[in-house]
Amino acid sequence: MLGLYLHRESVIHSLPAGAKLGGLLLVTVLVLALPGGWGALAAGSIGAAVLVTARLPAKRVLAELRAPVLMLTLLFGFQALLAGGGWEETAVAVARFAALILLATLVTLTTRVMDMVDLFERLFGLLRPVGVNPAKMALMLALTIRFIPLLGEQVREVRMAQRARGVERNIAALFVPLLVKILTMADDLTAALEARGYDPADAGTTDSKTKNSTQR
């Protein structure tokens, strides 16, 4: 689901982020409204068509579905067992969600994060009257996407260091250095954001003064 943008020259890639997210929303409503497996079949067919048109590697895209489909199968399987639903119903529910996850993955793989963030910034703008700062929310979204792989690296690094010292599984030994690393990273990131001209007090407002180049 968190597949990062994969650049290709395709019609799907060049569509505006708003159109893709709007389309996803529409298909979601259709999938949930259509009876039986028809919705899942329709969404799956759309997904397959988008996959081919966007010239994305099918193997990689489908690999992203493996974990969520397994989780959904377990979830709905348990529900069928405990609440007494039919297996057919479980299969339809899993197929519906799998088709929607496929479409959502295709949206993230074909949309640049910056375009997505710009769209969310406009949407968050609607919440400005209740005190929401859209620029800050958008930056938070971008940073979350950027720092997920980086945090994964940090976890691997700390675990490796622990194993090198003979500690195989110890939550505290993992958590404490990881927390220190994350806090240091957050400090450095704040300084870097400021150094690159991001001003939290100004986020979301326009200042003509800042439009001047400072090249001497």
Add this chain to the structure above:
Amino acid sequence: MIELRSVTHAYGDRPVLHDLSLRLAERRIAILGGNGSGKSTLARLLNGLIVPAAGTVTVDGLDTRSEGRAVRQRVGFVFQNPDTQIVYPTVEEDLAFGLKARKLPKDEIARRVAGALERYGLDRYRHQPAHQMSGGEKQLLAIAGVLVLEPAYVIFDEPTTLLDLRNRRKVIELLRGLPQTVIVVTHDLDMVKDFDRALVLENGRVVADGPPAETVPAYIERLG
């Protein structure tokens, strides 16, 4: 010109810089010193990332205390670890970040990003996720992300510390070609040989100041 007048700084009870007065007007300036000598704090004071506990720092007459934002637009800053200064997932998007924060028009952002991608050899990584790049490539991206903002001064805080020899050479070459005033905090004594000036800091005080040919040997001697 960057000017420090009677600058003192401390972190809590721990004094870091003592009554520094400097005029930094040369094109290539190195700041040398051991760990904890205060050189990174000095660098951060120069672009207003931190303000002095006492004294003033001015950049072209702008006080970092009252005009921090304007100062940071004139003074770019490259940190040691590129991972914490790359904000967006892909190279092209990250280069655009600072320009977007300054609310430049879209076509101007596109023009500057395209120029930076070409100038710093990042064009083939344009759509690549930053976390998949090597350390050297990430440092290059971090530097490009600052230079694309076209600052008048650029401060580098130990830019070669995490790099291998090849990437270190690449960064040094890049620094040499910059038209801006460059201030480098470093332990890399080879890099600063042809600089105009090198300052040596020890316990928050300047203990040597002059051409690297004079100050670097003095620094080595002090290291024992």
